[in-house]
Amino acid sequence: xxxxxxxxxxxxxxxxxxxxxxxxxxxxxxxxxxxxxxxxxxxxxxxxxxxxxxxxxxxxxxxxxxxxxxxxxxxxxxxxxxxxxxxxxxxxxxxxxxxxxxxxxxxxxxxxxxxxxxxxxxxxxxxxxxxxxxxxxxxxxxxxxxxxxxxxxxxxxxxxxxxxxxxxxxxxxxxxxxxxxxxxxxxxxxxxxxxxxxxxxxxxxxxxxxxxxxxxxxxxxxxxxxxxxxxxxxxxxxxxxxxxxxxxxxxxxxxxxxxxxxxxxxxxxxxxxxxxxxxxxxxxxxxxxxxxxxxxxxxxxxxxxxxxxxxxxxxxxxxxxxxxxxxxxxx
Numbered sequence: 466x467x468x469x470x471x472x473x474x475x476x477x478x479x480x481x482x483x484x485x486x487x488x489x490x491x492x493x494x495x496x497x498x499x500x501x502x503x504x505x506x507x508x509x510x511x512x513x514x515x516x517x518x519x520x521x522x523x524x525x526x527x528x529x530x531x532x533x534x535x536x537x538x539x540x541x542x543x544x545x546x547x548x549x550x551x552x553x554x555x556x557x558x559x560x561x562x563x564x565x566x567x568x569x570x571x572x573x574x575x576x577x578x579x580x581x582x583x584x585x586x587x588x589x590x591x592x593x594x595x596x597x598x599x600x601x602x603x604x605x606x607x608x609x610x611x612x613x614x615x616x617x618x619x620x621x622x623x624x625x626x627x628x629x630x631x632x633x634x635x636x637x638x639x640x641x642x643x644x645x646x647x648x649x650x651x652x653x654x655x656x657x658x659x660x661x662x663x664x665x666x667x668x669x670x671x672x673x674x675x676x677x678x679x680x681x682x683x684x685x686x687x688x689x690x691x692x693x694x695x696x697x698x699x700x701x702x703x704x705x706x707x708x709x710x711x712x713x714x715x716x717x718x719x720x721x722x723x724x725x726x727x728x729x730x731x732x733x734x735x736x737x738x739x740x741x742x743x744x745x746x747x748x749x750x751x752x753x754x755x756x757x758x759x760x761x762x763x764x765x766x767x768x769x770x771x772x773x774x775x776x777x778x779x780x781x782x783x784x785x786x787x788x789x790x791x792x793x794x795x796x
Contacts, residue, residue, distance in 0.1 A: 491651040497766040498759060505728045513560045514736050515754075521553075522750060525743040532744065539590045546588030547581065553740060554580045557733045562726055572725040575627070579717040580737075582623040586616050587741070602685045606695060609679065613702040616709035624717060635724065640716030641770035642708075652772040656779040663780070667787035671746040676788035678703050678781075700785065707777040714738050714757065715764035715773050723765060731761035 525531065534542050554576070558566055566572050592611050596604050628639055638645070666672045679699040681692035690698070718734040726733065738757035742750040760773040 490648060491654055494651055494763060498762050501728060501731065501762045501766070505732065510561045511732065514557055514732060517556070517560070518736050518739050518754065521740060522743070522747075526747055526750075535590065539593065542590055543585070543588035546584040550584035550587070550737070550740075551577060551580050554733070554737055557736050558726070558729075561729045561733050566725055569725055572722065575632070576718075576722055576725075578623065578627060579713065579721060582620050583713050583741075586619040589615060589619065600687075603687050606684065606687060606699070609699060610702050613699075613706040616706055616713075620709050620713050624712060632721065636720065637768055640712055641720045641764055641768055642712065642716065642774075643769055644771060647769065647771055649772075649775065652775040652779075655776050656783070659780055660783065663783050663787050666746075666748065666784070667791045669746070669748070672748070672784075673788055673791055675746050675749075677785035677792075679785075680792075682792065700782075703785075704778045704782060707781055708774050711760070711770045711773045711777055714741075715760055715770045719761050719764045720768055720770070728765065731758060731765055734761050 531545075534545050555567075558576075566576075592615070593608060596607050596611075599607060624640060628636065637643075667676075679696050681696045684692050684695060686692055687695070714734055714737075718737070719730045722730050735754055735757040739750060739754040742753040745753075760770075760776065763772055764770050
């Protein structure tokens, strides 16, 4: 295994200063956020990027174009994201970092691999044709399981190939998936702070339409499983998928590209992460910009995404739980 000095030699010094230090306390997280904002904020770049995200959000939620493409053709859906995500990512890079990153061949290759595998995972819905002959409830259930597990092969598989073939010598760990010197308490506090917000969201119709992700009251038992057993199995796949989300956004797009983009990687990632949420309840999409930004700062400063995985999986679990409770109260 390469030593720390070897595999961080190309990293900005302010980022390297945080490596393998036990700084992930709540106080340090907020200090890192304030420091990052002070060092990174620019009216021009932030206004341009956030303005573009707001415009795209308005267009998406007023036209619902993704749903129309989804219902029209699986191949068109794949092509749409294969073009949309890479172009949008590089627009964000240009608006935040200028033309310089585009002159680096390694950056262009790695960033395209990361963004394209994200686009491929989002756009790939061809598996629906594989299961169309299954009975109704089996088809719906298997479709949801595949939807939440395909990223393990498309995204995590691609990242593993890139890491062990090339990036292992440049990164101190596998895109921040490391338990070394980790303190879990701050992330549990962050989850606790989210409880009243999630409880409030659970009173909204659009939230209850989207959550829980698996609604057992809409299914019949299949494969000898009760609907409760089906829900637990689904929940396992559903929550595990958030490790994939953290790995590609905070791991690859922030930690993996930090030696090229430095602190700029956080806002660029957060903007794309917000777009990634199109189709979800609007409040969730808007909050993803701020949540993604915070988790990006943590990932950049700590070179670690375990905390983000805990927060993301915890919030998703709490949202499903809140929606289940709301359904029982309304039944």
